[in-house]
Each structure stands twice: as C-alpha cells, then as structure tokens.
Amino acid sequence: MTRLPAVDGIITPEQVVRTAESIAAIQEDDGGVPWPEGHVDAWNHVECLMALTVAGLRAQARRGYAWLAAHQRPDGSWPMKVTGGRPVELGGESNHAAYVAVGVWHELLVTGDERFAREMWPIVVRALDYVVELQTPRGEIVWERDAHGRPAPYALLTGCSSIHQALRCGVLLAERLGDPQPDWELAADRLGHVLLDHPEAFADKSRFSMDWYYPVLGGAVRGPRAAQRLDLEWDTFVVAGLGVRCVADQPWVTGAESCELVMTLDAAGRRDRALAVFADMQHLRHADGSYWTGWQFADERHFPHERSGYTAAAVILAADALARATPGSGVFRDAGARQAGAVDGCGCERARA
Numbered sequence: 001m002t003r004l005p006a007v008d009g010i011i012t013p014e015q016v017v018r019t020a021e022s023i024a025a026i027q028e029d030d031g032g033v034p035w036p037e038g039h040v041d042a043w044n045h046v047e048c049l050m051a052l053t054v055a056g057l058r059a060q061a062r063r064g065y066a067w068l069a070a071h072q073r074p075d076g077s078w079p080m081k082v083t084g085g086r087p088v089e090l091g092g093e094s095n096h097a098a099y100v101a102v103g104v105w106h107e108l109l110v111t112g113d114e115r116f117a118r119e120m121w122p123i124v125v126r127a128l129d130y131v132v133e134l135q136t137p138r139g140e141i142v143w144e145r146d147a148h149g150r151p152a153p154y155a156l157l158t159g160c161s162s163i164h165q166a167l168r169c170g171v172l173l174a175e176r177l178g179d180p181q182p183d184w185e186l187a188a189d190r191l192g193h194v195l196l197d198h199p200e201a202f203a204d205k206s207r208f209s210m211d212w213y214y215p216v217l218g219g220a221v222r223g224p225r226a227a228q229r230l231d232l233e234w235d236t237f238v239v240a241g242l243g244v245r246c247v248a249d250q251p252w253v254t255g256a257e258s259c260e261l262v263m264t265l266d267a268a269g270r271r272d273r274a275l276a277v278f279a280d281m282q283h284l285r286h287a288d289g290s291y292w293t294g295w296q297f298a299d300e301r302h303f304p305h306e307r308s309g310y311t312a313a314a315v316i317l318a319a320d321a322l323a324r325a326t327p328g329s330g331v332f333r334d335a336g337a338r339q340a341g342a343v344d345g346c347g348c349e350r351a352r353a
Contacts, residue, residue, distance in 0.1 A: 011278075019312045040067070041081055047310055048312075075092070090147035094145075099162060105173045109328035128170045132187045139198075141191060143156045154202070243255065252295070255314065
C-alpha cells in the first residue's frame with residue numbers, strides 16, 4: 001500500500017485519513033461528490049477523487065470515476081452542474097472537461113493500475129478533444145461551450161492554466177498507453193506560450209488570487225518568472241497566520257486557495273513558504289477532519305458557514321505534495337513537463353536518458 005502523507009507538526013497520516021473520510025461521507029449514491037450547495041461539477045469532483053486515492057479510499061474513488069463515465073456527454077464534456085443525478089446547467093466548461101486527464105494520470109501513478117487507465121482512456125480522449133476544439137488561433141482556450149453549442153467569446157487565465165496541466169497529463173498518459181496524441185502536445189505548447197507572454201488574451205479576473213498563482217501551478221510559468229510573479233502579489237493575497245485571500249478586496253481567506261498556493265510554492269521550489277502557508281490554514285480544520293471553506297477575518301466568523309469536500313481534497317493533495325508520500329505527489333510539480341520521457345514512474349522530473 002502507498003505511504004500516507006504526513007507533514008511534521010502540521011498533519012498526521014491519521015488526520016489525512018479522517019479528512020478523506022469526510023469527503024467519502026458526502027459522496028452520493030451514484031458516486032458524485034457535491035458542493036455544499038448540492039451540485040456536482042466535474043473539476044471539483046475529480047479533485048476529490050484524487051484525494052480519496054491518496055488516502056487509500058480506492059473503492060470510493062473508483063465510484064467517482066464511474067460517475068464521470070455515466071455523465072460524460074457525446075461531445076466529451078460534462079454539464080456545468082449536476083444535481084441529484086440530473087443536469088441543471090447545460091453548458092460545458094473546458095477546464096471541467098480537461099481535468100479528467102489529470103485525475104486518470106494521477107490514479108495511474110498512485111495505483112499502477114494500467115487496466116483501469118485503459119478503461120478510462122476513451123473518456124479522456126473525448127474530453128481533451130472537446131477542449132482542443134475550443135482553442136483559438138492565438139492559442140487560448142475559451143472557457144465554455146454553452147447549452148446551444150456556441151463557444152464563449154473569451155478565455156479565463158485560471159481555467160487555461162489548469163487546462164495546460166491537463167493537456168500535459170493527457171500527453172503523458174497517451175505515451176504510457178501507447179496511443180500518442182501530438183495534437184494535444186501542440187495545443188499545450190500554444191497555450192503555454194499565451195499564458196506566458198499574452199495576458200491580454202484573458203478576461204481580467206486579477207482580483208482573484210487564483211489568477212495570481214495558477215499560471216505557476218499549471219506549469220506554464222516556472223523558474224525566475226514564477227518567482228517574480230509570486231513575489232509581486234504576495235502581500236496582496238497572503239495573510240500571515242491565516243492563509244490566502246480568495247479575492248484581493250475582501251477580508252476573507254479560503255482553505256482551497258491556501259492549499260493550492262502551497263502546491264504552487266512547492267512546485268516553484270519554495271518549500272519553507274509552502275510549509276508556513278500550510279500550517280497557517282489549519283485553523284480551518286474541524287474536529288471531524290473536514291475543513292471550513294473560509295474565514296472572514298474582519299467579522300471573525302466562518303464564511304460561508306459550510307465545510308466543503310473540495311477544500312478537504314486540496315488539503316490532502318497539498319500534504320502529499322509536501323510529503324512526497326505517494327507516486328502521484330509530483331503531479332503539480334511536473335505540470336510543465338513537455339515530454340513523457342521527462343517524467344519518471346513516480347511523477348518526478350528527470351533528464352531524458
């Protein structure tokens with residue numbers, strides 16, 4: 001069995017399992033992992049499945065992948081929101097569709113189960129083909145195709161950064177399964193260029209912390225430019241002792257954004273800062289192992305008054321990234337890897353022989 005994550009002085013293996021069990025406790029009978037509001041979307045659902053796998057709750061994770069198989073539409077997308085097993089918002093988001101590739105690649109890295117990866121492969125192919133069809137001539141990928149099949153008129157920086165990672169994971173998975181997809185690699189290269197050098201390609205959502213760190217987390221920006229980017233807005237978004245703001249203009253830190261920044265800092269080689277942010281956000285932990293979504297520090301209250309599966313999932317994935325516990329712990333560090341041979345079986349970068 002894969003070693004469970006632990007980060008000295010911050011979270012124990014037993015606490016990681018309890019947090020995963022809090023995700024399993026909200027999983028629906030059909031395998032969906034909902035938001036507190038009751039709907040399921042494919043992106044947050046996949047993140048929860050990755051966390052379940054890390055913590056050893058493999059049966060629950062596989063039920064979640066069955067949900068993805070059941071709800072994927074013929075064009076490769078998923079409904080924006082599914083409630084009680086029924087689509088309630090019919091548009092298909094590009095980053096939602098893309099993230100299944102990250103989940104399946106991560107599942108293969110952690111479990112080594114190639115048979116399952118092959119079962120999921122047609123789902124990944126349809127999903128990433130849907131995504132690539134939404135790429136513009138410049139290289140950005142628009143954020144959705146609406147319920148009438150019309151592409152959106154603009155792209156989102158955070159969503160495209162996540163798609164960049166997903167395309168890289170899809171290429172790695174394709175190579176592992178012997179079914180290369182050069183169109184995905186080309187799409188990732190074009191998207192990475194736009195993310196790195198063409199900020200005008202994206203709608204302005206700069207008040208959100210995700211637009212600050214996601215180009216690094218998704219692998220498009222690394223090295224000195226990643227360091228410069230992280231330093232530039234550090235004081236805008238990071239609240240010492242509490243975590244990371246969701247938006248710059250509100251006194252509100254959120255657990256998911258805090259843990260995503262932890263993984264970003266880890267990927268950028270800033271371990272000390274990553275550990276500090278991870279320790280700071282633990283005030284959101286509930287006694288049952290779940291995590292509050294956020295803390296409004298001006299009013300000193302949890303806001304919204306909910307505990308969310310996606311926040312718990314981000315905690316587990318951040319713990320794994322810091323602990324290097326499972327073979328999938330490098331899935332964010334390696335998000336910028338351009339070739340299958342640049343990543344070893346543990347998801348860690350190495351030079352091509």
